[in-house]
Amino acid sequence: MSPNKKELQIAALQNGTVIDHIPSEQLFKVVSLLDIEKLKTPITIGYNLDSKKMGSKGILKIAGKFFEQDEINRISLIAPAVKLNIIRDYEVVEKKLLQLPDELTSIVKCNNPKCITNNEPMKTHFQVIDKKNVTLKCQYCELKIKKEDIVLL
Numbered sequence: 001m002s003p004n005k006k007e008l009q010i011a012a013l014q015n016g017t018v019i020d021h022i023p024s025e026q027l028f029k030v031v032s033l034l035d036i037e038k039l040k041t042p043i044t045i046g047y048n049l050d051s052k053k054m055g056s057k058g059i060l061k062i063a064g065k066f067f068e069q070d071e072i073n074r075i076s077l078i079a080p081a082v083k084l085n086i087i088r089d090y091e092v093v094e095k096k097l098l099q100l101p102d103e104l105t106s107i108v109k110c111n112n113p114k115c116i117t118n119n120e121p122m123k124t125h126f127q128v129i130d131k132k133n134v135t136l137k138c139q140y141c142e143l144k145i146k147k148e149d150i151v152l153l
Contacts, residue, residue, distance in 0.1 A: 016041070016063040018085040019075065024048050026079045027058030033074050033152065036062060073107055076100045077150060080134060100131045108136060109151040115141040124153070 022030055027047055036043055044061040051057040066086065067075075075082060076098040086094040106123045117124045117140060126136040126145070134147035 012090050013061050013063055013087045014090055015088050016061065016065050017067060018087060019060040019062075020057070020083045020085060021051070021054065022058035022060070022079045022082050023054065024056045024058050027060075029078050030058075030060065030075055030082075033078060034067075034071060036060070036065070039065060041065060070107060072096075072098060073101055073104060074152060077104075077107070077134065077147075077152070080131065100128045100134065102128055104128065104136065107153060108145070109153050110138045110141060110143060111145055111149060111151065112138065112141045112143040115143065 019030065024047060027045070031037070031045065039062065041062065041064040043063070044059075046057075046059040046061075048056045049059060067084070072084065075084075077100065080098065080100055082098050084096040084098060085092050086096075104124075104126045108124055108126055110117050110124055110126075112118070115138060116122065117138070125139040127139060129135050129137045129144070134150070136145045136150065137143070138145070
């Protein structure tokens with residue numbers, strides 16, 4: 001291979017999910033959030049990779065794993081502009097640009113200790129009031145929570 005040629009040499013994924021364009025500083029939060037260390041399938045983690053759009057990025061390739069919508073919503077809280085690629089038989093069959101939904105149920109804990117969701121057995125429910133900066137508002141007590149203060153359930 002010539003020294004001028006840049007190449008990322010990672011085995012192709014037969015079936016699974018590629019999570020691309022993760023901000024490098026959020027990569028290991030996403031890894032932790034998804035509990036992928038508990039999976040028994042091959043996982044490739046790329047950290048601080050060159051990106052024309054972002055400067056540097058992270059990428060996860062997870063064999064045999066296809067994410068449910070609530071898992072995708074969790075990812076979008078940490079890294080709201082990632083790309084999710086679904087791979088089947090070595091081909092990309094679906095591409096998704098993640099976006100925060102308008103509402104989140106049973107994903108985020110309310111930070112207000114007096115909120116009914118912290119004192120009664122019930123699901124939390126938040127409206128996303130600012131998708132760009134990630135700000136949520138509790139449906140019950142109306143507390144606003146910024147991205148850096150989000151606690152996931």
